[in-house]
Amino acid sequence: MSAIACPICASLRVEEFLRRRSVPAHQNLIIRDRAAALDIPKGDLALSVCRDCGFVFNKAYDKRLLSYGGQYDNDQASSPLFRDYLSEIIGHLIFEKKLRKKRIVEIGCGNGLFLKRLCERGGNSGLGFDPSYTGPRDFLGGRVRFAKKYFQDMDRTLSAEAVICRHVIEHEPEPMTLLGAVRRYTGDDTRSKVFFETPSVEWILEKGAFWDFFYEHCSYFSQSSLITAFQRSGFQVEKVGRTFGDQYIWLEAGSSGSADPETHPERVQVLAERFAGWEKNLIGNWQDRISGFHSAGPVALWGAGAKGVTFANLLDPPGSLISCVIDLNPNKQGGFIPGTGHPIVSVQDIPGYKIATAIVMNSNYTEECRNLLQEAGLDIRLVEIDQSP
Numbered sequence: 001m002s003a004i005a006c007p008i009c010a011s012l013r014v015e016e017f018l019r020r021r022s023v024p025a026h027q028n029l030i031i032r033d034r035a036a037a038l039d040i041p042k043g044d045l046a047l048s049v050c051r052d053c054g055f056v057f058n059k060a061y062d063k064r065l066l067s068y069g070g071q072y073d074n075d076q077a078s079s080p081l082f083r084d085y086l087s088e089i090i091g092h093l094i095f096e097k098k099l100r101k102k103r104i105v106e107i108g109c110g111n112g113l114f115l116k117r118l119c120e121r122g123g124n125s126g127l128g129f130d131p132s133y134t135g136p137r138d139f140l141g142g143r144v145r146f147a148k149k150y151f152q153d154m155d156r157t158l159s160a161e162a163v164i165c166r167h168v169i170e171h172e173p174e175p176m177t178l179l180g181a182v183r184r185y186t187g188d189d190t191r192s193k194v195f196f197e198t199p200s201v202e203w204i205l206e207k208g209a210f211w212d213f214f215y216e217h218c219s220y221f222s223q224s225s226l227i228t229a230f231q232r233s234g235f236q237v238e239k240v241g242r243t244f245g246d247q248y249i250w251l252e253a254g255s256s257g258s259a260d261p262e263t264h265p266e267r268v269q270v271l272a273e274r275f276a277g278w279e280k281n282l283i284g285n286w287q288d289r290i291s292g293f294h295s296a297g298p299v300a301l302w303g304a305g306a307k308g309v310t311f312a313n314l315l316d317p318p319g320s321l322i323s324c325v326i327d328l329n330p331n332k333q334g335g336f337i338p339g340t341g342h343p344i345v346s347v348q349d350i351p352g353y354k355i356a357t358a359i360v361m362n363s364n365y366t367e368e369c370r371n372l373l374q375e376a377g378l379d380i381r382l383v384e385i386d387q388s389p
Contacts, residue, residue: 004059006050007174007219008229013051015269016059017276018213020045024313024339025065025215027306028074030331034343037336041065043215049272053228054265056201056220056272061173066216072132074167074305077113078328081368085244086114089197093162094122097193097252105160107151107182108168109133112144115164119144127160152181159189166197170217179233186255194235194253198226203247205271208278211311211361211385224263226251237261245364283314290321290359293383297356298323302369302382304332304344307361311385313339323353347372350380357381 003012022042031037046060076082093099100122106115109128116139119126125143129151137146163182172178186192201220204212213220221229223240226249230237235253240261243250293299301308304327316322317340324345325337333346345353360366363384373380 004048006053006055007057007176008055008225009050009053009232011050011052014048014059015051015272016046016048017272018045018047018279020213023215024309026067026072026338027214027216027309028072029338030071030073031336031338032334034336034341037338037341040338042339045213045215047213047220049269050225050265051269052265053225054222054263054268055225055229056222056268057173058215058218061215061218063173063218068130068132068171073329073331075111075113075329075331076305077111078330079365079368081365086117089243089250090114090118090121093118093164093195097162097195099124099162102161103127103159104162104164105129105151105185107163107165107178108171109146111135112139112146114166115146116140116144118164151178159187159192160185161189161191162193162195164195166195167199169196170198170219170221173218175219175229176233179229179235183233183235183255188255190254190256192255193238194230196226196230196251196253197243197248200242200247200249201225202268202271203242205268205275208275208282209307210275210279210282211307211314214306214310216306221249222265222268223249223261224265224268227261227263228265247362247364286311286315289383290315293357293359293381294321298354300345300350300353300355300358301325301342301361302358303327303361303365304329304335304337305361307385309337309339311359311361312337312342316340316342323355324349326350326358347376347378350376350378355380357383359383359385361385 025041025043043065044060048059049056102124104124104126106128109115109130115126115128128146133146133148169175198221202222227237230253237253239252299322304325308325324343332344335344
């Protein structure tokens with residue numbers, strides 16, 4: 001077989017460190033029928049790390065298995081904590097980056113909430129792209145518009161002073177194609193700024209978060225590999241750092257500038273090798289823990305996003321240890337987890353399942369979960385999942 005080159009730097013020094021067979025291709029589809037949830041299309045994970053730039057990607061990825069249409073929903077804004085986080089980002093863009101009365105393009109706008117709030121608070125106009133968008137096409141008297149399609153190279157008469165892309169590039173098997181399109185769109189206009197956010201593979205590897213590797217995400221970035229990708233696309237990276245409890249990378253770039261961030265790709269290689277040695281024991285330890293929880297009463301997961309779906313498929317494929325998955329997103333409630341068919345329920349549904357222990361799939365939300373249980377008068381043990389090994 002021919003060697004597979006790194007999609008970012010084209011290096012052939014690529015090493016596989018994680019392989020999983022037949023995992024659910026989708027983690028965020030709304031599925032109302034349990035049989036359909038069990039029959040979800042599946043693919044393989046063959047995660048590989050580039051020794052030269054630190055990029056991690058699924059070399060077995062087949063994009064034909066996925067469809068980001070109207071039944072796709074990865075919205076997190078039902079959580080007050082996450083809404084507060086979005087407000088922080090919007091405040092940063094408006095007050096620190098001066099995005100006021102500007103033209104903004106958002107790639108992968110989801111349900112449009114972020115773009116609408118950014119335009120409303122900052123007096124901006126905006127155009128959002130997303131094939132999964134559902135809803136009215138115009139807001140704020142036409143100042144905000146939405147296109148139910150993927151972003152592609154656009155006519156420069158539709159120029160924008162800011163391009164925002166949050167949690168999209170990790171879904172792209174050829175991220176340089178996306179960045180090339182954005183670079184051509186922004187051109188040499190020094191006023192145009194680009195803002196990207198994506199999960200941090202360093203956080204996943206540091207934490208041993210085996211539940212954070214799944215099929216929808218075929219491209220995993222460290223700060224180094226994201227900087228490299230932007231530089232190779234002709235951008236000047238102005239700022240890069242980690243946010244949301246270090247789980248995300250936030251990068252700001254333009255067509256010119258003087259910043260020259262350092263890259264350390266060797267760190268990801270070391271972390272990936274360590275993770276490969278950990279994973280089997282990590283999964284085994286959690287299987288033992290869940291069995292122990294189950295002996296004391298029914299167990300639930302809290303979070304029906306990609307983390308919860310992956311965890312359920314790895315730890316309880318027959319659905320015998322985990323009774324249900326709690327989620328605040330009303331669109332997901334009443335549905336079923338892809339691959340395993342675990343029911344997705346609301347906080348109000350918990351008493352019917354007599355839950356004794358709930359495993360919180362993201363410790364950022366532990367306090368919020370605790371408050372919701374207290375408001376509902378429920379006494380349930382909460383267990384945080386993402387503690388370092």
